[in-house]
Amino acid sequence: MDAQVSMNDAHAVLRLAGRFDFKAHREFRDAVDSLLGQAGARPLQVDLGEVSYLDSSALGMLLMLRDKAKAANKDVALVGVKGSVRQVLDIANFSKLFAIT
Structure with missing residues (x-):
């Protein structure tokens, strides 16, 4: 998996690409720390x-x-969600926990 953190206007954005599974745990954790460190960035x-x-x-x-x-x-929003990723999030009822678009 590839993880990149960037600023977009008033948002901090974490862009993920590829397979998001346990093997991506360290990379994801490092990206989350970077994302949360973006001063004043809200929502994520x-x-x-x-x-x-x-x-x-x-x-x-x-x-x-x-x-x-x-x-x-x-706040955290999940964006660009489509296909099988959307199906998994729907089955897990993540729409009750996150704003998803």
């Missing part, structure tokens, strides 16, 4: 438009991001 966006696959460990990592963001008083 996780761009899943280029993610081809995600599993239950990826869902857990997204929940970890949500908890850390909440502790930092920041």
Whole structure:
């Protein structure tokens, strides 16, 4: 998986690409730390438009991001969600936990 953090207007954006699974744990954690370190960035966006696959460990990592963001008083939105990634998020009822577009 590839993870890149950038600023977009008032948003901090984490762009993910490739397979989002347990093997991506360290890279994701480092990207989350960078994302949360963006001064004044609110809300946070996780761009899943280029993610081809995600599993239950990826869902857990997204929940970890949500908890850390909440502790930092920041909101998290999942953007660019489509295809099988959307199906997995829908089955897991993530729309109750995140704004998803």
